[in-house]
Amino acid sequence: MKSVGNRKSTRLRGYDYSADGVYFVTFCVTDRHEMLSEVVVGAGSTRPWVELLPHGIVVETAVSHIPDKYSHVAIDKYVIMPNHVHFIMSIQGRVDPAPTLGQIVAYLKYQTAKTAETRELWQRGFYDRIIRNSDEYRRIWQYIDNNPATWREDRYYVNRADASHV
Numbered sequence: 001m002k003s004v005g006n007r008k009s010t011r012l013r014g015y016d017y018s019a020d021g022v023y024f025v026t027f028c029v030t031d032r033h034e035m036l037s038e039v040v041v042g043a044g045s046t047r048p049w050v051e052l053l054p055h056g057i058v059v060e061t062a063v064s065h066i067p068d069k070y071s072h073v074a075i076d077k078y079v080i081m082p083n084h085v086h087f088i089m090s091i092q093g094r095v096d097p098a099p100t101l102g103q104i105v106a107y108l109k110y111q112t113a114k115t116a117e118t119r120e121l122w123q124r125g126f127y128d129r130i131i132r133n134s135d136e137y138r139r140i141w142q143y144i145d146n147n148p149a150t151w152r153e154d155r156y157y158v159n160r161a162d163a164s165h166v
Contacts, residue, residue, distance in 0.1 A: 012130065018098035022076070022090045024140045025105060027126035032158045034082035039151040048148040055116050056080045062111045063087065070104060071095070079144045084156045086144050088131065101128060 029035055036056035041048045052060060059080050066075055072095050078087035089104070099107075105126050113121040131137050151157055 015130070017101040018091070018094070020092050020094060022088060022131040022137060023101055024086070024088055024129040024131055025101070025126055026084060026086050026128075027105065027109065028084040028123045028156060030120045030123050032083040032156060034158070036080050036085070037082050039082065039148050048151065050080060050082075050148050052080060055112075055118075055121070058115045059085060059112050062108055062115070065111075066104065066108060069107065070099060073104060077141050077144050079147050081147060081151065081154070081156065083158070086147060088137070088140060088144065102126075 035053060036059060037050040037052045039048050040051045050056075063075055063078055063080075063085075066073055066089075072091060072093040074090045074092070076088040076090055078085065089101070091101070105128075109122045109126075113119060129140075131140060147154065
């Protein structure tokens with residue numbers, strides 16, 4: 001069995017990730033397979049948008065039910081891209097026991113993988129950023145909103161045609 005080794009944590013040391021706060025979260029499909037949505041351009045619109053595929057519909061349903069599971073959590077903004085998900089999550093009004101950001105994301109990943117009937121839907125881990133002020137919040141909101149329009153320049157975009165020639 002191949003050893004994964006120690007991974008460096010991207011979490012802020014000493015920070016309470018169950019505390020009230022606003023977080024920007026991103027997580028990716030295993031091997032960045034494009035199975036959640038398609039970015040659609042045209043059809044009477046000047047702005048690209050995402051059209052959800054069956055796995056993406058499962059993800060959207062799970063995201064919309066997070067506040068049902070965790071009454072003190074709100075998903076303020078999200079986008080389900082072809083191979084990753086971005087969202088802004090607010091935690092307000094601490095409850096006991098208070099789940100951490102990691103536990104909430106793990107629950108979301110578990111529910112979607114279970115419903116999608118694929119154990120290997122998500123890459124391990126996730127990226128998060130603590131949103132510290134209203135300017136940063138607006139900038140991240142706009143980034144999520146514009147993500148379909150900038151898909152081909154996105155760091156998560158994989159040009160499968162180019163990759164097959166390597």
